[in-house]
Amino acid sequence: MYADSIDKFAKVGAHKASAIVRTPLAFLIGAAMAGAYIGFGDILMFSVGAHVDPAYVHLIMGAVFACALTIVVFAGSELFTGTAMYMPFAVFRGETSIGGMVLVWIVCWIGNLIGAVVLAAILHAAGGGVLLTDGSEIFFKTVVVKMTTPAVPLFAKGLLCNWLVCLAIWMGGRTNNDGAKLGLIFWPVFAFVASGFEHSVANMFVFALALIGEHPADITLAGAIHNEIFVTLGNLVGGAVFMGVGYWLQEGGIRHSSTAIRPASAKSVRTN
Numbered sequence: 591m592y593a594d595s596i597d598k599f600a601k602v603g604a605h606k607a608s609a610i611v612r613t614p615l616a617f618l619i620g621a622a623m624a625g626a627y628i629g630f631g632d633i634l635m636f637s638v639g640a641h642v643d644p645a646y647v648h649l650i651m652g653a654v655f656a657c658a659l660t661i662v663v664f665a666g667s668e669l670f671t672g673t674a675m676y677m678p679f680a681v682f683r684g685e686t687s688i689g690g691m692v693l694v695w696i697v698c699w700i701g702n703l704i705g706a707v708v709l710a711a712i713l714h715a716a717g718g719g720v721l722l723t724d725g726s727e728i729f730f731k732t733v734v735v736k737m738t739t740p741a742v743p744l745f746a747k748g749l750l751c752n753w754l755v756c757l758a759i760w761m762g763g764r765t766n767n768d769g770a771k772l773g774l775i776f777w778p779v780f781a782f783v784a785s786g787f788e789h790s791v792a793n794m795f796v797f798a799l800a801l802i803g804e805h806p807a808d809i810t811l812a813g814a815i816h817n818e819i820f821v822t823l824g825n826l827v828g829g830a831v832f833m834g835v836g837y838w839l840q841e842g843g844i845r846h847s848s849t850a851i852r853p854a855s856a857k858s859v860r861t862n
Contacts, residue, residue: 603680607690621701624667629795631658640725652784674829710798737813748824751787
């Protein structure tokens, strides 16, 4: 039932693992681009949310942030949260090693951070937009909440977030119709933002912008690190376990795992 989709994403993972060895700088640049694309979604979300009736703010912010993953998928770039799902498929199918999977995760996360910080620095130089002017109150209030939330809720929110994000990528990958992809990406992303879940890459941009200029005393680098650690771990579990392992087991992974492992493949595939 799901074998074709698993094979497709396994080949995507194999391609990433191969690309990161062959052309590490190019892969890092692709990851930085994804970090910036998600940051553009943050900019739009907070710009719109700053002037919306509180009764509807979560719905509106969720609706507009969906543009971020849409850009990532259609433009093409390396987003850490997506790799959480398809790199395990590559390991399960024997297309890459556990070491290759972890390397992709690490480099992709670092690249996303670079892109998010660069975009934050550019926006700050441009005056900060709504986020650091008339919308700064809600922006800084949101950042403080993110930085002061305890570890367990952060982990759980990160898990729920990437379960939905990877669900969007999974569903989009099961159709070749671009119009359908737009709708399939929109709803899970809308759900995670409107529900207040945590996305590690989106937070990278938010924290970078908040820390660069003048900010309240309770916004700190330590608070940003605290959030990123537990949200990143939650994102990994949400994508790898609840999506990757979940669909692998539905497709009979337990029965086939002993025969699926074969030498890593460097096949090139077209990826988003």
